Amino acid sequence: MAVSLSQPEVLVNTTELHSAARTVPQGFTEADVTLTSPSGEWDSKAGTGNLTWGIEVSYDGSTWTRLIFQTLPIGSHSKAGGMPALGISRNDLAPGATASIRLFASSTTPVRVGALITAA
């Protein structure tokens, strides 16, 4: 079951940004979170700094815990040459809980990126 949680391209800098939160639906099993770069800054600013990004989860709507995250050089690509991605599974969340998830990102150098979460 899909969790629609796209993040429009935004300028990411030292202040941590978050997407709108979405409730995790019943039947959710696993998903991929992929960075996007419609304006191409991910490549044009390659090597200029680092991006820290990932997924946060909350069970009360106010306290957020990082579920999966990483810091990587701006311009990094996957082994197939694609944009960076992270994988999350239902088992990573507390089973049966009413959970909400959101994206977060910050960077050492301003860069415009987005992100998209899709059911695997």
Next chain:
Amino acid sequence: MALAVVTATRIRAASGTSVTVAITAPTPGNLLVVGMNQYRATAANSTVTDNQTNTFTKLAEVDTTGDPGAAMFYAKSILSSGTHNVTLTCATSGTAPSGTAYEASGADTTAPFTGGEVASNTGSSAAPTTGSVTNSVADSIFFAFCGNGGTGNPATMTKDAAWTRHANGAEQDGTLYMVFGMEYLIVASSAARTHAWTTQNTAFGTVAAAFGIAGAAPPATIPVSARAVLQAVNRAAVR
């Protein structure tokens, strides 16, 4: 307490040299065993750490300049409180860390891995195998990990039928992540065991290891005094 797998958490990053995951909250005192795959590592210096001051000991690592670099780590009698983050960090030149963190109960809390009960292998075959591992403690749990250079989704990673794979014990989306399979086998006798997979990509690295149950009797030894008596008896018999 019998040996058992409690849960497992899958860890996947398509890029970068490290990734941190909040694993399913483990029970303090249990055993964590982490299998890790990575892309094109050139040095056997990958690490696993956590935010709980546990020490993860590397059992073996097989890095290649080809696609996969496999490694296995364990932390005994773990501490765990609050959010338990586990971080996989690739070896030199390696990227895209992936793997599974298994939590097992019932393992010895002081010396679950007594040494020598590990084997690694690397090569090019569509039927990757581990080396042979013989458990010194009869009641043991084996873990076997295969890092593969598979592509496509799903990439083939078929396990040996005798071994058990947790739902989070494999990654088969080779279009995004490094492919792997990690299984376990609980046994009640000492014997040499191996694990074989079937894959579509031939580049592989494997690690297998055995961990003993808590409270197992140490291997039988003859006290020095008894040994001296036996030697005296034998000498007398020869005369």
